[in-house]
Amino acid sequence: MKVLAKSPWAVHFNCNSCNGCDIEFLACLTPLYDLERFGVLHIGNPKHADILVVTGSVNHRNARVLENVYIQVPDPKVVVAIGVCTSTGGIFADCYNILGGIDKVIPVDVFVPGCPPRPEAIIDGMVQSLAKLEAKRAGKKVEPARKPTFTFRPPAEAEAPVTPSPAGSAGRGGKE
Amino acid sequence: MSRITVIPFGPQHPVLPEPIQLRLELKDEKVVSALPVVGYVHRGLEKLVETKDYLQTVYITERVCGICSFIHSVAYCQGIETIMGVEVPPRARYLRVIWSETHRLHSHLLWFGLLADSFGFENLFMQIWRAREAVLDLQEATAGARVILGTCCVGGVRRDIDQTGRDLTLATLDKLEQDIKKIANPILKDYGVQQRTVGIGRISRELTYERGAVGPTARAAGIAQDLRQTGYAAYGELDFQPVVETAGDCYARLQVRVREMNQSIELIRRALERMPASPISVPVKGNPDGETVSRVEQPRGEVIYYLRGNGGKNLARMRIRTPTFANIPALLAMLPGAELANVPVITLSIDPCISCTER
Numbered sequence: 001m002k003v004l005a006k007s008p009w010a011v012h013f014n015c016n017s018c019n020g021c022d023i024e025f026l027a028c029l030t031p032l033y034d035l036e037r038f039g040v041l042h043i044g045n046p047k048h049a050d051i052l053v054v055t056g057s058v059n060h061r062n063a064r065v066l067e068n069v070y071i072q073v074p075d076p077k078v079v080v081a082i083g084v085c086t087s088t089g090g091i092f093a094d095c096y097n098i099l100g101g102i103d104k105v106i107p108v109d110v111f112v113p114g115c116p117p118r119p120e121a122i123i124d125g126m127v128q129s130l131a132k133l134e135a136k137r138a139g140k141k142v143e144p145a146r147k148p149t150f151t152f153r154p155p156a157e158a159e160a161p162v163t164p165s166p167a168g169s170a171g172r173g174g175k176e
Numbered sequence: 177m178s179r180i181t182v183i184p185f186g187p188q189h190p191v192l193p194e195p196i197q198l199r200l201e202l203k204d205e206k207v208v209s210a211l212p213v214v215g216y217v218h219r220g221l222e223k224l225v226e227t228k229d230y231l232q233t234v235y236i237t238e239r240v241c242g243i244c245s246f247i248h249s250v251a252y253c254q255g256i257e258t259i260m261g262v263e264v265p266p267r268a269r270y271l272r273v274i275w276s277e278t279h280r281l282h283s284h285l286l287w288f289g290l291l292a293d294s295f296g297f298e299n300l301f302m303q304i305w306r307a308r309e310a311v312l313d314l315q316e317a318t319a320g321a322r323v324i325l326g327t328c329c330v331g332g333v334r335r336d337i338d339q340t341g342r343d344l345t346l347a348t349l350d351k352l353e354q355d356i357k358k359i360a361n362p363i364l365k366d367y368g369v370q371q372r373t374v375g376i377g378r379i380s381r382e383l384t385y386e387r388g389a390v391g392p393t394a395r396a397a398g399i400a401q402d403l404r405q406t407g408y409a410a411y412g413e414l415d416f417q418p419v420v421e422t423a424g425d426c427y428a429r430l431q432v433r434v435r436e437m438n439q440s441i442e443l444i445r446r447a448l449e450r451m452p453a454s455p456i457s458v459p460v461k462g463n464p465d466g467e468t469v470s471r472v473e474q475p476r477g478e479v480i481y482y483l484r485g486n487g488g489k490n491l492a493r494m495r496i497r498t499p500t501f502a503n504i505p506a507l508l509a510m511l512p513g514a515e516l517a518n519v520p521v522i523t524l525s526i527d528p529c530i531s532c533t534e535r
Contacts, residue, residue, distance in 0.1 A: 012193075013188055013195075014193060014194050014195055014217070015195075016216075016217055016219060017217070017242070017531065018239040018240065018241055018242040018245075018531050019193070019194065019241055019242035019243050019529065019531045020239065020242025020243075020245065020323045020324050021242070022193055022194070022242070023193075023242060023243060023286060023323060024322070024323060026193070026286075026289075026305070027305065027308075027309070027312070030289075030301075030302055030305035030306060030308075030309070031302055031303075031305070031306040032306060032309045044189065046188070056217075059216075059217075059218060059219065061215045061216050061218070062187070062195060062216045062217070065187055065188065065195065065216065069188055091235060091236060091239055092219045092220075092221070092224065092239070094224055094227060095219045095220040095221065095223065095224045096220045096223055097218050097219055097220040098219055098220070115239075115324070116242060116322075116323050116324060118322065
């Protein structure tokens with residue numbers, strides 16, 4: 001019981017990111033922030049991983065690669081999306097080559113907002129994902145995460161007042 | 177056996193932090209030729225700039241690459257200032273040098289960590305990144321953010337470094353210098369590291385020049401070319417001399433970067449010492465009208481910004497030539513003849529930044 005959530009291995013895929021989130025994610029693995037205390041080990045092979053960490057938005061070329069990497073991660077798996085680009089495209093949202101957030105291609109379990117998010121927020125997101133991983137392992141149905149409402153509002157709700165983000169969909173953001 | 181095998185190196189590969197594919201043609205274990213396949217990180221920033229205000233563009237240029245973001249914004253702001261004839265106050269020029277050099281420090285340390293990781297030297301990776309956190313903390317204390325600072329603006333900078341910040345910077349640099357000394361020995365003198373780097377990925381001075389390599393890749397092959405020699409920002413007043421090695425292999429590129437880190441520490445100290453008192457920014461009015469080319473030195477080499485404004489608030493055209501783009505032809509010259517096991521080390525030795533390259 002809870003074996004999986006004690007040693008979740010993470011594979012990182014840079015989708016369309018500017019490297020800001022990637023180096024913050026790598027910084028999380030190193031001695032100061034030390035994600036390994038939660039058992040998280042960074043590995044290169046998606047077939048060994050439980051957590052897929054994605055940074056950046058999708059474009060026409062890497063959408064297929066992202067999907068391939070996602071399919072190769074064995075079930076149960078969770079997806080942690082780091083940075084505002086993963087939910088909307090962020091500062092690049094208006095670029096001609098950006099399709100939008102990665103949730104257009106794969107289901108996302110935790111969104112970590114920020115540009116780039118602080119390592120503390122990334123760690124928070126990873127820890128939240130562990131609960132979802134455990135729920136998936138137990139066979140419960142886990143809904144995909146909603147986008148953080150203080151960085152993104154769906155067009156239909158654009159007129160509605162901003163509501164606090166639901167638990168489990170957002171880490172504590174950086175200086176937004 | 178002399179059949180040609182094609183191995184796709186990337187786009188998702190353990191040693192590559194970013195997606196690029198090198199299609200390697202192998203004869204047994206030897207690389208015969210390499211073909212880069214790009215486009216995985218292309219966003220289309222140059223077109224995006226045409227729809228944004230030229231002051232907002234500073235934030236976009238910072239996100240061309242998250243590792244050397246401040247230096248990108250310096251290049252852009254200098255270009256706009258040249259077009260609009262804005263004279264930047266001297267203190268702002270020194271502050272730009274200080275943050276540029278902290279970015280160079282953290283970029284080089286980051287690269288060392290990744291290189292150590294590509295040897296399978298994971299402990300060294302952890303040690304280097306522990307030392308690197310000091311630079312990020314320093315950036316956070318002086319500029320307000322860890323990675324993407326947002327401090328450079330057209331007409332100067334947004335934040336000043338006061339006496340407290342200055343003391344903190346000097347104390348951090350002293351500690352960092354000790355850390356680098358401790359790390360440099362295992363990097364440069366270790367038998368294992370030397371086995372993996374000396375004579376690997378060698379490229380001659382002539383070929384480097386022919387292929388148009390820039391930055392540490394060119395300087396490791398004996399080309400004393402560094403844009404900081406032109407004295408942009410305050411580099412002209414800091415007695416800058418480029419770091420040059422002649423061997424042209426992975427080990428020489430390592431040596432250049434170790435020495436550049438020490439040089440960056442020295443440059444920040446000098447800049448703090450000689451920084452005059454003055455305002456840190458001047459107000460900018462009007463819109464850019466005209467064209468210019470702005471060149472600055474990044475951790476990876478020379479970056480070129482071509483900017484053209486036509487009197488409107490949007491730029492008519494922005495074109496970026498990034499250092500990795502210039503170094504990829506040199507990389508393709510290094511790879512043929514290399515063992516497959518050395519390909520990750522050789523690829524990392526030019527410090528590839530795909531996010532810059534594809535914009």
